[in-house]
Amino acid sequence: MNTLAQVAAHMPYDGWGGGPGWFIIFPILWFLLVVAIVVLIARSARRGFRQGPPWARQAGTDPVAILGERYARGEIDESEYRSRLAVLRSAADPGGGRS
Structure with missing residues (x-):
């Protein structure tokens, strides 16, 4: 019994044991x-x-980039890719390359 009383007397902060470091x-x-x-x-x-x-x-809303992604995923074949790309490029340049 004496040992239990000694242990209880030496327990700091009622058993928390953390010391002032926690503060x-x-x-x-x-x-x-x-x-x-x-x-x-x-x-x-x-x-x-x-x-x-x-x-x-989204990665991008550029129509040419979207078309390239569809071609890369295999949703469209090469001929369809080239024809749609030509349409997109002609729509982007309405003057036909004239200055």
């Missing part, structure tokens, strides 16, 4: 959490909230 570590952890949240919000604001997350954005 320093917890505010630092909260500070780091707040800084991380502020940094993430600032990065999102810089990139633009309306664009959405990077994984949800």
Whole structure:
């Protein structure tokens, strides 16, 4: 019984055992959490909230790029790719190359 009383007498802070270090570590952890949240919000604001997350954005809306992607995926064959590309290029240059 004497040993149990000695152990109980030497337990600091009613069994927490952390010592005064926790009073320093917890505010630092909260500070780091707040800084991380502020940094993430600032990065999102810089990139633009309306664009959405990077994984949800479309690669591009350029018709030639979309046509190239469809050809690369095998949705269209080479002859269809070339004919549609010619139509897109002629629509992009209505003057026919004249200055």
